[in-house]
Amino acid sequence: MELILKQDVENLGFKDDIVTVKNGYGRNYLIPQGHAVIATPSAKKVLAENLKQRAFKEKKIVEDANKTAEAIKVLEVKIASKVGAGDKLFGSVNNIDLAAALEKEGHAIDKKFISVAGGNVKRLGQYNATIRLHREVSVELPFEVVAQAK
Numbered sequence: 001m002e003l004i005l006k007q008d009v010e011n012l013g014f015k016d017d018i019v020t021v022k023n024g025y026g027r028n029y030l031i032p033q034g035h036a037v038i039a040t041p042s043a044k045k046v047l048a049e050n051l052k053q054r055a056f057k058e059k060k061i062v063e064d065a066n067k068t069a070e071a072i073k074v075l076e077v078k079i080a081s082k083v084g085a086g087d088k089l090f091g092s093v094n095n096i097d098l099a100a101a102l103e104k105e106g107h108a109i110d111k112k113f114i115s116v117a118g119g120n121v122k123r124l125g126q127y128n129a130t131i132r133l134h135r136e137v138s139v140e141l142p143f144e145v146v147a148q149a150k
Contacts, residue, residue, distance in 0.1 A: 001026040003036040004047055014135045016047060065134035068107065072131060077101050077143035083124060092120035093145050098129055101143070109133070121145055 001023045005013050009030070013019045018039050021030065030036040037043060079101050082090040095114040102109050113132045121127050124145050132138040 002039040003030060004039045004043055005030075005036050007035055008135075009035050016051060018044070018047075062134055062136055065137040068133055069131075069137055069139040072102070072107060072139050072141055075102075075105055075107075075141070077105070077141065078146050079143060080146055080148040081124075083147040087124040089122050089124070089145070092122050094120045095129070098141075098143060 002018060002020055003026050005015055005017050005019060008014050012021070019036075026036065026038075031038070077098070079093050079097055081093055081097075084090055093116075095111045095116050098114050098116065099109055099111040102114075109131060114129055115132075116129045117127060124147060126142060126144050129141045129143060130138055131141055
């Protein structure tokens with residue numbers, strides 16, 4: 001079944017992509033949730049026209065994403081967390097904590113666009129996260145988990 005995505009779908013594609021999925025997935029999940037529409041010939045023509053008109057706007061959006069990426073690369077993010085015996089954390093540090101730290105630095109990035117290598121961080125040290133600012137622009141952000149002052 002061919003579908004046109006109306007929004008980004010994790011592990012499937014980005015908005016306005018034409019994807020092929022199994023009938024049940026398309027009919028029972030993507031279409032009812034409003035994530036996609038059936039790719040009829042007329043829908044494909046409308047999509048092509050919309051993409052043509054959006055190409056110019058897209059260039060500016062990509063440039064803005066690149067500027068944000070350059071600003072994020074320079075940041076030194078340190079996340080303070082409570083520590084138990086040794087270097088083990090109480091709880092964990094994840095993409096939500098990283099989004100909050102970036103918010104303090106003046107960069108509002110949605111938590112769903114941040115993926116921490118390994119998922120949750122449970123020890124002190126240096127780690128990396130990947131931040132997707134646009135479908136074509138993603139940046140590696142090194143961050144450090146440090147012990148919170150008592």
